[in-house]
Amino acid sequence: MESRLFLVLRNNLSELKRMSDAVSAWCRGNNISSAAEFHVNLALDEIISNVIRYGWKDLGExxxxxxxxxxxxxVTVEVEDDATPFNPLEVPVPDLNRPLEERTVGGLGIHLVRQVMDGLEYQRLDGKNLLVMKKKISYS
Amino acid sequence: MTFSEEKVDGVIVLGISGKVNTEASEDLLKKMTDLIDNGARRLLLDLSGVDYINSSGLRVFLTAAKRMADLSGKIVLANVTELIYQVLHVSGCTSHIEVYSSREEAFKALKD
Structure with missing residues (x-):
């Protein structure tokens, strides 16, 4: 039996808490392990905050x-937005030995997403970014 | 996120609980900056109550550890859960900050 969650977020960082609360409740309702819940929340947090911060040039909603x-x-996680084209798979792997101030902003977050998720696919479709992330899960 | 703070044998022990997300990271950066500005040079962060951290939180740890190293001080982490340790490890934080499984070991590392 398939379980789904659909969220519509505004481009405001205050939406992150509402999102993580909803994702955690959905994970717990499906007995998803706390490790998988953490990783799905982390991946969404990093991707969504990146899009909200850097995705739009205008100040509109x-x-x-x-x-x-x-x-x-x-778990399949899809993020769709009409922001500037941005393919997280093209973000170079940060050199973790370099001092923090010499690293690219955002590189650490995308690196974490790639580490905690099992698969990422990006498409630009009809003027929108579509990122599909997969996470193999165990149950609590 | 909430803090507890105590001073033991010249070591500031900052207990952190809850979610170290983007919003909380701003408070954490301010707290650690205040402690260092006020002369703390040996800082033990007890993360036993932390159940979430993102890249903003990791950046605060790295920024504070760098500043402390420049001042010949030291920050160590203690009581890190397995999930949080994994994120510290894959982000490269463990190359820059020492992580200990207990407070006792962390104290020892700060006194050596």
Whole structure:
């Protein structure tokens, strides 16, 4: 049986808390392990905050669509937005031995996403960014 | 996120609980900056109550550890849960900050 969660967020960092509360409640409702809950929340936090901070040049209100689905022990997380084209897979791996001030802003967050999720795919479709992330899960 | 603070044998022990997210990271940076500005040179961060951290929180740890090293001081982490340790490790933080499984070991590292 497939379980889904659909969230519509505004481009305001105050939305991050509402998102993490909803994601945690959905994970717990599906008995998803606390490790997988942490990783899904972390990946969404990093991606969404990046889009909200750097995605739009104007100051207007925009919307991000977040969809989660659980099927066959795997969570699929989709993030869709009409921000500037941005492919997180093209962000170079940060040199973790370099001093922090010499590293690219945002590089650490995207690196974490790649480490904690099991698969990432990016498409630019109909003027929108679509990022699909996969996470194999265990249950609590 | 909440803090507890105590001073033991010249070491400032800062207990951190809750979620070290983007919003909380601003408070954490201010707290650690205040402690260092007020002369703290040996700082033990007890993370036993931390159940979430993101890149903003990691940056605060790295920034504070760098500043402390420049001042010939030291920051160590103690009581880090497995999930938080994993994030510290893959982000490279463990190359810049020492992490100990208990307060006792962390105290020893600050006194050596």
């Amino acid at each position: 925009h919307q991000l669509n977040v969809r989660l689905s659980l099927l066959n022990d795997e």
